[in-house]
Amino acid sequence: MGNARYNQGLSFISHMCCGGVVVDKLASDCRIVLIEVDKGRYPQWLLPKGHVELGEPYEDAARREVSEETGILESNLNILAYLGKIDYSFPPVPRHELHRKTVHFYLMQTSDTSLAISPTTKEEGISNAHWFPVEAAKEAVRYDGNREIIERAELILEQLLARQRSG
8 A cells, every 4th residue: 555655645747749850861871860968967869859839730849849959940841751659757856746758759851951059958958969870870869769769760761762763
């Protein structure tokens, strides 16, 4: 019954987020942009993502968040496909809250390869954005969920390239 008492004081907070796997070209040798997050523990490379604003369509939220975190203009982010979602939980301080996060990811393409981190983005703990070859991006990302989303993006890219060749 100890868990029951503990659960009585535990509150759950849900977060809806969107992000993107952004490629620099539709080619087998494309690169993916990752952001480096450093919130005082140790830096980690992740896919760009962030919170959905009230009433905001998911695709718009994904473009906005990718733009805010990488400096790529929203108008230069072309959504190619929905990649699915990942769900995870984390207990921040104070420990009486459990945060549940759902992140919807989209495959995007841009020809704008210049990246910039704004002062506001730096305040949020994002220290860098960088283009990685796909295999290097899969090795660099901190979490398995990010790696799985990149792998889904690879499969969809292969399908898109096969259609281009046959069409």
